[in-house]
Amino acid sequence: ETVLTQSPTTTAASPGEKVTITCRASSSVSYMHWYQQKSGASPKLWIYDTSKLASGVPNRFSGSGSGTSYSLIISSIETEDAATYYCQQKSSDPPTFGSGTKLEIK
Amino acid sequence: QIQLVQSGPELKKPGESVKISCKASGYTFTDYAMHWVKQAPGKGLKWMGWINTYTGKPTYADDFKGRFVFSLEASASTANLQISNLKNEDTATYFCARGKKGYVMDAWGQGASVTVSS
Numbered sequence: 001e002t003v004l005t006q007s008p009t010t011t012a013a014s015p016g017e018k019v020t021i022t023c024r025a026s027s028s029v030s031y032m033h034w035y036q037q038k039s040g041a042s043p044k045l046w047i048y049d050t051s052k053l054a055s056g057v058p059n060r061f062s063g064s065g066s067g068t069s070y071s072l073i074i075s076s077i078e079t080e081d082a083a084t085y086y087c088q089q090k091s092s093d094p095p096t097f098g099s100g101t102k103l104e105i106k
Numbered sequence: 107q108i109q110l111v112q113s114g115p116e117l118k119k120p121g122e123s124v125k126i127s128c129k130a131s132g133y134t135f136t137d138y139a140m141h142w143v144k145q146a147p148g149k150g151l152k153w154m155g156w157i158n159t160y161t162g163k164p165t166y167a168d169d170f171k172g173r174f175v176f177s178l179e180a181s182a183s184t185a186n187l188q189i190s191n192l193k194n195e196d197t198a199t200y201f202c203a204r205g206k207k208g209y210v211m212d213a214w215g216q217g218a219s220v221t222v223s224s
Binding site: 035037045096 | 143152153167201203208209210211213214216217
């Protein structure tokens with residue numbers, strides 16, 4: 001099973017700041033997907049195939065990476081971005097999720 | 107618009123069974139897979155498996171083989187998750203999620219809470 005390790009576990013940023021969330025895979029994967037989950041809500045697809053924004057996702061979000069290292073980047077944080085973000089891979093069975101990064105807004 | 111509507115919260119005793127439903131609308135049900143994902147209280151997401159909504163064939167993650175059954179009522183555009191012989195550690199919210207190529211889960215149900223307590 002491919003283990004995904006996200007860092008940081010928790011981060012806090014002020015509006016307007018840039019934030020990078022990293023997802024490291026225990027073995028090489030071809031693509032990474034990202035989900036946003038707000039407190040008490042179901043997850044939403046946020047970024048798929050490493051760098052494609054899901055419908056309705058603001059373009060201050062971007063994704064990049066390859067091999068064992070992937071990132072979700074928010075160029076200028078807004079208060080509505082407070083949530084937990086999960087990475088997910090399916091290059092190897094079974095599909096696995098990272099443990100999540102909780103983003104708080106100062 | 108695409109919607110996945112899940113059944114309501116359940117409170118069960120250890121050893122009992124529970125069946126969770128996930129009714130899809132807004133798209134052709136058999137064109138997309140259906141995944142199931144577990145989220146224990148305060149924890150992350152764990153993939154349970156998926157069901158091919160065209161053939162009805164289920165695939166289970168290793169940790170969910172034996173007591174967990176995925177099924178379909180295709181005529182009603184509904185996927186079901188049944189858990190038998192419930193244990194305390196089954197206490198969680200269970201999500202259904204529509205699956206696209208590459209196991210991208212692009213639409214999620216609202217979640218169904220299952221609490222197992224004596």
